[in-house]
Amino acid sequence: MITGINPYLITNGNGAEAVAFYKEILGAEVLALMTFAESPEQPETPMTEEEKSMIMHAHLKVGSADIMLSDSPAGMPCTSGDNTAIAVHTDSAEHAEHLYSHLKSGGHELMKIQKTFFSSMYGVVTDRFGVTWHVAAPETE
Template sequence: MDIYLHFKDQAAEAITYYEKVFKTEPAKIMTFGDMPHDDEHPVDENMKDLVMNSNLKINDTNVMISDSPEGMAPPLIIGNNVALVFNAASVEEATEIFQLLAEKGIVLLPLEKTFWAELYGMVKDRYGVVWHINLY
């Protein structure tokens, strides 16, 4: 299980801060500008340098960090900027867990293939906990 922290245009600053605090190796960072080009969903110039995803290792925990630009992510409210990440072992496991979490919850991003994962989706469960479901 991993942890995901979302920020409003401060992810790069937060990453640098946490690297210093926890004396970690430099995080692996992908910006929105690093995404493959998509004519149907072009990346706004103002977002190209924002962090789309990063992975910071603190002890044995993966702490993923990203910016949450308006229109590309659910609105960021301090308190909902922490999510739990479940890394599934199979399509069946990812699908079952996603569907169970979605019961009486809200699908924020449907479970589907992305350029970084075989399956990825985001769901807020019935208790308000946000989950990222991954299958790499």
């Protein structure tokens, strides 16, 4: 039985920065945060101090949704955001525009935020961590 599906974001060593960013911009609540150094089972290959400080697992709560996040461990290549996008729904066009502008900071715009036939404000942006976001407000306000 499936009890839930959550997006799991993999970052390239900047997971702590991503957690702080999503906490500030999305109002995410950090439910869990563990570095590789805090793991009860250490890998057989030695880690650098930098690798030890990387995020092994983070659990963020955004509204009623859960997002998981981890840095890519050494030797495991990571291409952030390749085939995954996250849809975020806001309660107003103003909040959608605000959120979109912050997610766009350091990232790039894929679809300018605008009124569409299905949303009072909708846009697509890739943030500075390579994660693509579909930002949408209600159809009508």
